[in-house]
Amino acid sequence: xxxxxxxxxxxxxxxxxxxxxxxxxxxxxxxxxxxxxxxxxxxxxxxxxxxxxxxxxxxxxxxxxxxxxxxxxxxxxxxxxxxxxxxxxxxxxxxxxxxxxxxxxxxxxxxxxxxxxxxxxxxxxxxxxxxxxxxxxxxxxxxxxxxxxxxxxxxxxxxxxxxxxxxxxxxxxxxxxxxxxxxxxxxxxxxxxxxxxxxxxxxxxxxxxxxxxxxxxxxxxxxxxxxxxxxxxxxxxxxxxxxxxxxxx
Numbered sequence: 528x529x530x531x532x533x534x535x536x537x538x539x540x541x542x543x544x545x546x547x548x549x550x551x552x553x554x555x556x557x558x559x560x561x562x563x564x565x566x567x568x569x570x571x572x573x574x575x576x577x578x579x580x581x582x583x584x585x586x587x588x589x590x591x592x593x594x595x596x597x598x599x600x601x602x603x604x605x606x607x608x609x610x611x612x613x614x615x616x617x618x619x620x621x622x623x624x625x626x627x628x629x630x631x632x633x634x635x636x637x638x639x640x641x642x643x644x645x646x647x648x649x650x651x652x653x654x655x656x657x658x659x660x661x662x663x664x665x666x667x668x669x670x671x672x673x674x675x676x677x678x679x680x681x682x683x684x685x686x687x688x689x690x691x692x693x694x695x696x697x698x699x700x701x702x703x704x705x706x707x708x709x710x711x712x713x714x715x716x717x718x719x720x721x722x723x724x725x726x727x728x729x730x731x732x733x734x735x736x737x738x739x740x741x742x743x744x745x746x747x748x749x750x751x752x753x754x755x756x757x758x759x760x761x762x763x764x765x766x767x768x769x770x771x772x773x774x775x776x
Contacts, residue, residue, distance in 0.1 A: 529586045531556040535571065535764060536580030537563050537748070538737045539704075541636060541697040542593040542628070543581040548693050549597050551729035553604040560760045561752055563745045565769035574764075578772030594624055597690055609690045616685050623677075623684060623691035631698040634670050635705075638662040643705035644741075663707065671714045678716040683723070696724035700734075704741055 532550070534557050536543035543559075550557050562571065564580045574582045575591040582589065583596040587603075590596050601610050611617045639662050642655050674695065678684060684691040699709060699721050711718035724730060736757045743751045745765070753759050 531558045531758065532583060532585040533558060533560065533760065535560045535562050535574065535582035535584075537561050538733065538740045538752075539701070540564075540580055541632070541701050542579075544697040544700060544733065544737070545593050545690075545693055546581050546583060546596050546600075547733055548697070548727075548729045549600050549609060549690070551732060552607060552609065552688075552727075553600055555600060555604055558758045558760045559752075560763045561740065561748050562764055563748075563769070565771065566745060566765045566767075568764050568766040571764035576773075594621075594628060597624075601690075607688075609688070609693070611685055611687070611689060620685055620689045620691045624694040626673075627694035627698050631670060631695070634662060634666045635698045635702045638666055639705045639707065640701045659705075667702075667707065671709065671717055674717045675714055678720050680716055680719070684720070688724075688727070692720060692724050696721050696730070700725070700730075700737070 532555060534543065534546060534550070536546075536559070538544065538547070538559070538561055547557070547559075549555075562580065564571075564575075564578055567575070567578055571582070572578055574584070574589060577591070579591065581593055581596060582591045583599070584590075588599065590599060597609070601608070610620055639659060642659050642662075647654055678695075683689065684695075695717075699717075702708065709718040709721055725734070736752060736755060739751055739755055740748055749759055749763055
């Protein structure tokens, strides 16, 4: 049996969450270096030239992009399927994955979570409350209006659980830490889908450890996760001081 795969990246990241959920569902053994990417050292940059997470390494390959990693996991471990076999359905699943990675990432990670959590905790900057308010007033409703038009009233996006559901829910998990939750009265389809995905065993297993990460300074996260019984690596790729990647916002 192959050694557990290595996943580099903080459990707080929705991109890491997406990969970990796929591993959980497909029962792929892994260990995590819970790296906040801004703290990555030169060895991390050698694995991820854009200094982004997650990085995935197993006995066959090293990959540094969540969508590529999830497709690799699907190809190597095809059961249970997370990308539909039918071409049109598979394309639609990939579209929702892309929409989550890009548009939802921009709104819920960089405009909301970054301003509310990352900026003060990593860079020591005060929260930009005006920017957060603008995002909540304009950008967030635009995304939710789109999702409400696309999502089913029950079940999953494409009938069976797929990468579409995992991707959408992964980003809305971060919104909660920025003190935003989808209002079921205004956005019932989106709220319902998120609740169904959050109830999956894969998400329920990860959530307590994610909550630990949010409460713990980066320098202590590895030790605290290990104490809680999460499968972390013996060594990490963290430097002492943070720095931005070449494409950071």
